[in-house]
Amino acid sequence: MxxxxxxxxxxxxxxxxxxxxxxxxxxxxxxxxxxxxxxxxxxxxxxxxxxxxxxxxxxxxxxxxxxxxxxxxxxxxxxxxxxxxxxxxxxxxxxxxxxxxxxxxxxxxxxxxxxxxxxxxxxxxxxxxxxxxxxxxxxxxxxxxxxxxxxxxxxxxxxxxxxxxxxxxxxxxxxxxxxxxxxxxxxxxxxxxxxxxxxxxxxxxxxxxAQGSVAAQSAILGLLDSAADLSFDDQLEREKQAMAAALGSADAAEGIAAFRERRQPDFPQYAAPGVSSRK
Missing domain, CATH: 3.90.226.10 (2-enoyl-CoA Hydratase; Chain A, domain 1)
Structure with a gap:
């Protein structure tokens, strides 16, 4: 501790x-x-x-x-x-x-x-x-x-x-x-x-x-927050934008490479998101 x-x-x-x-x-x-x-x-x-x-x-x-x-x-x-x-x-x-x-x-x-x-x-x-x-x-x-x-x-x-x-x-x-x-x-x-x-x-x-991607977790939490309030089509749009952004991230590059190489991903250690909120 x-x-x-x-x-x-x-x-x-x-x-x-x-x-x-x-x-x-x-x-x-x-x-x-x-x-x-x-x-x-x-x-x-x-x-x-x-x-x-x-x-x-x-x-x-x-x-x-x-x-x-x-x-x-x-x-x-x-x-x-x-x-x-x-x-x-x-x-x-x-x-x-x-x-x-x-x-x-x-x-x-x-x-x-x-x-x-x-x-x-x-x-x-x-x-x-x-x-x-x-x-x-x-x-x-x-x-x-x-x-x-x-x-x-x-x-x-x-x-x-x-x-x-x-x-x-x-x-x-x-x-x-x-x-x-x-x-x-x-x-x-x-x-x-x-x-x-x-x-x-x-x-x-x-x-x-902590073994996962903090950036992806933050984006997922934001999507879960909005799902109860948005229409299905609006939530689809939010997911599309979030996924498009994630696909270009370093975490996605590492995660996909790890999956293809059959190893555990080595994500950045607890990197702080660039924003103070998941909204």
Missing amino acids: TDMTAETNQTAPVLRAQHGPTLVLTINAPKLRNALSPEVYDGVLAGLAHAAATPGIANVVLEGAQGFFCAGGDLNALATRAALPLEERAERIEMLHEVVRRIRSAPKPVIAAIEGGAAGAGASIALAADLIVAAGDSYLSIAYVKAGLVPDGGATASLLRALPPQFAAEMALLGGRIPAQRLADLGVVNRVAPPGEALRLALQLGAEL
């Missing part, structure tokens, strides 16, 4: 550590079950920007400290929001939404590693990731309704992209804890890890991803 100077300060709201090709961002508020705050938002955004700009990083793992992913918003803090003007309440929510947008548009894959649980906006953040590894005893919960609130952080959009509408409605309307294994059976969770080993399994997944 390569330490990342000040970001490994154990009191920082988000810790950074590089494990081989993977940058691990750890939400670090365990006394509050890693509840979200402006400081956490800033730390995640800074970590994502660092990963995007650093050639030595192929992907990102997002986790929570001390065995719990993220409890979402701090209800004690949320209780004070009623006294604020509507516009200011919306501005506070926009901070969360900027983090979700950055996760969803990150040019390198983002993996959520869930221990314990991901609740409320914590579940929204987990669902924004490209891949999810969850401990077998963990859960996701969209429990806003139990506090008289409604989902934010893109939870409703993420649920409907990933799940049948009736199951998405059940999660949002009842707010129950959905076990990781059930979510894996539905295709939302990619890997189920033994309790306490979600990070280890996520790092294995990160190492596997």
Whole structure:
């Protein structure tokens, strides 16, 4: 593991550590079950920007400290929001939404590693990731309704992209804890890890991803993002343009040569894409 100077300060709201090709961002508020705050938002955004700009990083793992992913918003803090003007309440929510947008548009894959649980906006953040590894005893919960609130952080959009509408409605309307294994059976969770080993399994997944072309992965993520929103013909056009560009790349030259020579491709080591987003 390569330490990342000040970001490994154990009191920082988000810790950074590089494990081989993977940058691990750890939400670090365990006394509050890693509840979200402006400081956490800033730390995640800074970590994502660092990963995007650093050639030595192929992907990102997002986790929570001390065995719990993220409890979402701090209800004690949320209780004070009623006294604020509507516009200011919306501005506070926009901070969360900027983090979700950055996760969803990150040019390198983002993996959520869930221990314990991901609740409320914590579940929204987990669902924004490209891949999810969850401990077998963990859960996701969209429990806003139990506090008289409604989902934010893109939870409703993420649920409907990933799940049948009736199951998405059940999660949002009842707010129950959905076990990781059930979510894996539905295709939302990619890997189920033994309790306490979600990070280890996520790092294995990160190492596997790092063997591929980061540029191609970024383009693929962009295509997956647009597929749900565009017409079939418009998506065909996007694929045509992306494939035409890829065919002229150094990565394609190496990948095709490796296939023809029956060897493993030797792609550039975690080269940073030329853009800060896959959009």
